[in-house]
Structure formats: structure tokens, C-alpha cells
Amino acid sequence: MKDKKIIKDIIALERLVHEPSRLAILTILSGVKEADFTFLLRISGLTRGNLSVHLSKLEEAGYVNVKKRFINKMPNTVYNLTKEGRKAFTDYLKNMEGIINRKKKAR
């Protein structure tokens, strides 16, 4: 019965958030009010292309907000988590904690 519940919880994990690179991006963005591309690149350790693709996916899902601006005539792109993004991330963490705790109790 408990195993069934765990399996149900695993299925409920959102795939968009569960992917390691996107989870890393969301974790970083959850710790800041906003951050630019260079900061995300440095902290996440992802390649430029990889980071760009994952950010686009998160933006499409409405989890990340993108702001483009110029600093000293240089383009600068700033990202921050939207309300939906923060909720999806928190829900994901809750689900994952639930799975770990239930598995611990099952032992």
C-alpha cells in the first residue's frame, strides 16, 4: 500500500522541474530576487547553450520571467522566478521530501 503511494508521488513529480539542469536553475533562482545570465552560468556550471535552452523551456512554461536591458550599452538579460515557478518548485520539493520520508519510514 505504502509502495503504491510512493509510486503515485513519483509520478506526480513534475518532469519539467525534475530534470537536473532545470532543477539547478530553479534552485539558484529561488535563492535570489533576480539574476543575470552570467551569474546563472557561473553558479550552475552549465554550458551557454544548455543554460539558454533550459531557460527558454522554463520561460515557455511561465516559470521564469525574462527582462532584457542595457548596462553601459551592453545587453544584459535578467531572470527571476514567477509566482507559478516558485509554486511549482515548492510543490516539487514537498513531493520529493514526502517520497524520501515515506521510504525511510517503510524501512
Place this chain on the structure above:
Amino acid sequence: MNSENKKKSENMQDLKEKVHQSWYEDGMFEISFGICYLIASLIFLSPLIKFLPHSSRLSVIFLRLIVVSAIVAGTFWLIRKLKKNFVWRKVGYSVRRDYHPELVLVLAILSFLFLAFSMFGLHFLSSKIATFLLGFVMFFVFIAQYIQAGKIKRFLVLSPLPLLIAGVSSFLGVTWGDSLFLMIYILGCTFLVFGIIVYRNFKRTLRQ
């Protein structure tokens, strides 16, 4: 699946700490606080205040409140300004979110109570006890800063310093006003030196 999830959550915790540590990795926090503590020790506790007549005690309290508020606001303004000019162009821009907002609230209440106590409550306590209290408050501020900064060890290393200053001040029988000056002045100098060292190391790692 379970062990994979557990590993994932541990990595996430590390990443979260890395994000919060990134705010402090350049030493701008310590440099700004060092400068502001030094200014505070010279203005907040300057001999000018001692020469004001006793009848204007309220104006002294008012002046202190304005100076303290200006210093707190000025410190955060200075951190942003320094980061904008020396850090963000090289390592990217980010605006910090509090790691433990509840801790910030406790610290703010503690600081307010201490400020109120230092202005009105000194009649009830001896100078020695007041100095020790100051040392303990500053010690807890450092510990809180250590947790808030994602467990950066240098804040933990610095934490016994206020207790040491308070102990020496009490032992030597230094007056409350002078021990307050000593505390803020020494902490300001230490912060500034630490900040400069951290910034030098940060620049070195960037070059590599």
C-alpha cells in the same frame, strides 16, 4: 530512485548554500561594513556628543537614531555600489533573497532592543555588565551572519572577537561609552582588513 532523490536534495542544498555564499565571496560586504563601522565609531561616539550639554539629551538620542539609520541604509547602498563597479561586470549580477528571513527579523528586533537599552537602560546596569551584554549581542550577530551567509567559515572565526573585546574592556574597567567605541572601531578595522583580503583572493581566483 530513493537514493537518487536523496542525493538530488543534498546537491540542491549545496547549490542553495553556494548561491548565498556568492553574495559574500567578493568581500564587498565586509569592506562596506568595515567602512560604515569606522564612520559610526567616529560620528556615533565622537567626542562632540560628549561635549553637548545634558539638557539636550533627547537631541543626542535623536541624532544617534538618525546616524544609526543612515549607517544601516548607507552600508547596503555602499555594498550595491561597490558590487556594481567591481564585481557584477565580471561575475554576473544577482540580487540576494534572505536565506532565513525569520533570522533577519530576530536580529532586527535584537538590534532595536539593544539600541533602546544603550540609550535608556544604562541607569539600571553597571558598565561591566552592559559591556558583556554588548559582546554577547555582537557574538550572536556573527553566528546569525554565519548561518545567513550559507555557513561561510570566516564569520564563525570572527564570532569570538566581540566577546574578547568585551572581556578585555570589562577587565580593564573601561567606561560604557569607550567600550562601545572600542567594539565598533576594532570590528570596523577587522571587517575592512578581512574584506580587502577576501577581495584580493576573489580577484586572484577570477584571473585563474
